[in-house]
Amino acid sequence: MRNSVFTFIDLFAGIGGIRLGFEKAGCQCVWTNEINQYATETYKVNFGDRDFVLNDIKKVDIVEIPVFDILCGGFPCQPFSIAGVSKKNSLNMPHGFEDETQGTLFYEIIRILREKRPAAFFLENVKNLKRHDNGRTFAIIKGALEDIGYSFYYKVINAKLVVPQNRERIFMIGFKDKTIDFCFPEIPTINPKIKDILDKDVHEKYTLTDHLWNYLQKYAEKHRLAGNGFGFGLVDVNKYSRTLSARYYKDGSEILIPQKGKNPRRLTPRECARLQGFPDSFKIPVSDTQAYKQFGNSVVVPIVEILAKSLVRTLNDKPRRRVSYSTERQMSMSFT
Template sequence: MDALLYRFIDLFAGIGGIRLAFDPYGQCVFTSEWDNKAKETYEANFGEKPDGDITQINEHHIPDHDILLAGFPCQPFSLAGVSKKNSLGRQHGFLDETQGTLFFDIARIIKAKQPQAFLLENVKNLRSHDKGKTYKVIKKVLEEELGYTVYDAVINAKGLVPQSRERIYIVGFRKPITFEFPDIPEQGPSLRSILEENVPEKYTLTDNLWAYLQAYKEKHSKKGNGFGFGLADPDSYSRTLSARYYKDGSEILIPQGEGKNPRRLTPRECARLQGFPETFKIEVSDTAAYKQFGNSVSVPVVSRIAEKMIQAIEKDEPVKKEPELLTDRKIKAAQ
């Protein structure tokens, strides 16, 4: 199959970070995103406005596609109702256990459309959420109910962008084929490499805010807590950029020399921190832009995963099964 013929869909699309990584391999045939400001940025960059709330979209109305992409939010899974169904003697599948969560919407679309592959992205704590029960249900749905061969890995983006950002990536294939996640370098570019030279004064913290952040950090450090601002080292990498960055920028502050308060990153620097190209348009307010880049993905990491996924599909190499161990019963049966 020609690598340019892959059709994919972009769910929980945000501003299109995952799409950017897959665009070289084909065509996006459907997009869904509920946040109106994110839709504005998506439309400015891709020329199309995403559909709205995925929970309101019939899976059978979504175009056929080869690859499903979704950076879905992690929600607590409600397992209530399963015991009720048991008491009523009604059948239920794992899919029912995820009702009321956004993962359920991914699962129902996979079930209806049967894509060749999918890529899901989430916070690394998805694995440990609710003592591992949440992820156990997700794996059961993907593997046992939907029948996909699933691979997962927690990857830190700091070898490709100057930011420590650990995320879990879940890759699945309809066929039992071999897949390996990309190797990511241990050391990456420095924070200095993405900083702008002439930054407007409005990004410098006011005296009041800077005094507040220092007092807040001191109060918590006396209690033995690590809460407080993060003054970044321009020759190293930053903390994780989050959607709350718009509030005070405290998790990543850039020092500006003696006698001057530190400053926030600019929206363009946030885009660079996530590996977005310089051509990516930022036409929303600073507040909206901070939320959008904080919620997005590290594009270079997803690009490397995308390349490996396409290679795996085209190689079509079956999973190597472990040699079956002969039990005493099987040995007797063979004699």
């Protein structure tokens, strides 16, 4: 079936950055899960609360999740314990990849994929996931997905091509139909500048106090003399910034905007949203502290959109049988 609307579920949804990207690719979200109440507040204000589940994903019963085509999730990377295969062999215990992911939030992805068997998955994580524990964690993730019958493609992408931020993330895509050959698309080189996302009028509360600015300068000088690279990041507004982190609310020192005749300032929450590629129509109902955490933890929406469109094109190239979400709901209702 070609050019149809693909449905997806949004796991570890945060404030909906992945959802925005997939909706821009023409997909329909049919179920969402998030555990943080503040992120949920932002998500619901922007997307509504239909089919939203505020709960620990480990407590979700699979039957609660409707039929869908694509599983999406920026899952937290908890430590993976790797038990010795030889020891498990001697005890006649299972030692497959799936067994080694139990106890982690990633296992919930495996659980849902195994039971629901969607056509594809889309996962996002920090770049260092590939190197964690000398590559063993990434090998377990790849192996667990392949072990339940999915292909596995990945690529590290730097978002600075489309937003003015040096932000490298790893994206993982896979298909139930292993005959599908997927190639990550080229990311257009836009190379925007920090000045493109700045507000013209900014409240004085975002300007650093003399005390904080003096502290940051002394801290940076201390590490410079020690030969370290630690310290504040005063941005050249004609270039891109460092990576926005969830810790930005603490002092904003990793991305500071210079100001004529006064101390530098932090980004505003709206500027952080733009730095992540969120449209200005995206509502920010929470405090500055929560907003900084939420945008620092989010994805770069335009990157997700580009990858989602490529994933959709790939699925549309393969004829398939599917039960639509609306049909599945009608079938469920008819038996109640």
